[in-house]
Amino acid sequence: MKFLRFGVVVFPGSNCDHDCFYVLSNVLKQDVKYIWHKEIEVRDVDCIVLPGGFSYGDYLRTGAIARFSPIMQGIINFANKGGLVIGICNGFQILLEAGLLPGAMLCNKNVHFICKHVYVKLLNKNTPFTNLYKKDEVLKIPIAHNEGNYYIDEKGLETLKENNQIVFQYCDNPNGAVDNIAGIVNKEGNVLGMMPHPERCSEKELDSQDGLFIFKSIIGGI
């Protein structure tokens, strides 16, 4: 297996940073470092991970304050140069607020925090994050969020469809997301945002290993 350099960004309130670090370093034997949100440059990494959690206590809107952390300008520059960025759960919400991905998150339709395993269908395997999956594969993967009700207007949804930007769709929509969307990429395909947590299902002890292929795809693809 190849050896890549991953940077896991830590915001005040991130809580899946250690899980991501563990999967990449202990399970996949990659070179991983934490990047504190106050750093201003992204240096010596091949892929940035924005982990889940409650950055800044979800104050104002999820991801709204984290989006203005000093590191974010560095991440925007890194992404604009084609660098790989994956945002998981709160990381996805931060990518939306930063404008690296289109749309926004609303409160779940049932106004509950939802924490359970769900099934999501793979719609696009031609991304650096999903190339090791089979076409139309269904993944068993956990979600844990209060604001995962993805919203985009009709015109935006059309654009997502035209460019094959919808990567994952819920089989049974848990939160009211438009078009059952669970994960999308940007038009260029180098930035992925997803609400489900692949780092929580990357070892056989954890019921499902379906998330591991996302990280393996990244490693195999660069």
Place this chain on the structure above:
Amino acid sequence: MLKANIYVTLRKTVVDPQGLAVKNALKSLDYEQEVEEVRVGKLIDIKLNMSDRKKAKQIIDQMCKKLLSNPTIEDYSFTLEEVE
């Protein structure tokens, strides 16, 4: 000194799950006849170190666009008042 009272609400075209939940709670309190719609929003108060209303209006408008609201899903409005 000026104080801005900023109201941030979900756009009319966006479904408001919290508003619907509050509406249902009011319904269970027997206010079904009286309540047509509920929308939940945010109120943000900002005290400004300035007295020029025109400038204050511009600055608050910029703050709303950059951070206080998300234009994809939210609208905002604000009033300015004199405070001591």
